[in-house]
Amino acid sequence: MTHPGDPAQPPPSRPVPPEPAAAAPEPIDAEIVDPPPSGPVAPSYEEVTGYTAAGVPTFDHVRDKIERRTTTALGAEELAHGTAAAQDAERAFAEREKAAKARLEEIRRSLGSPTPPPDAPEA
Numbered sequence: 346m347t348h349p350g351d352p353a354q355p356p357p358s359r360p361v362p363p364e365p366a367a368a369a370p371e372p373i374d375a376e377i378v379d380p381p382p383s384g385p386v387a388p389s390y391e392e393v394t395g396y397t398a399a400g401v402p403t404f405d406h407v408r409d410k411i412e413r414r415t416t417t418a419l420g421a422e423e424l425a426h427g428t429a430a431a432q433d434a435e436r437a438f439a440e441r442e443k444a445a446k447a448r449l450e451e452i453r454r455s456l457g458s459p460t461p462p463p464d465a466p467e468a
Contacts, residue, residue, distance in 0.1 A: 391397055395406030425431050 391403055395409075396402050426435075
């Protein structure tokens with residue numbers, strides 16, 4: 346739409362029909378490219394909770410739970426044996442065992458029973 350005072354516009358030109366091609370166009374040489382990978386995918390319900398929708402624990406969840414309990418027990422055992430109190434308890438236990446064996450030998454001698462050989466199992 347024109348307004349008064351606008352410069353005159355040239356009349357619209359007729360579209361020029363394309364020239365017929367003399368020969369068929371050559372095919373384009375291209376290769377198919379896979380689409381780029383999408384962004385990170387949200388974890389599934391099973392991955393987050395360790396349970397299926399039916400409430401059954403997944404194998405990975407059970408394995409992780411067993412490994413966690415095993416490593417916790419091993420760590421607690423290592424810590425217990427590494428403390429001074431644990432070493433004192435082990436020493437006291439060894440001394441009691443030695444005293445018990447000495448007392449058993451004394452009782453056997455007093456009863457007149459022969460001393461068993463050192464490699465014989467005790468009853």
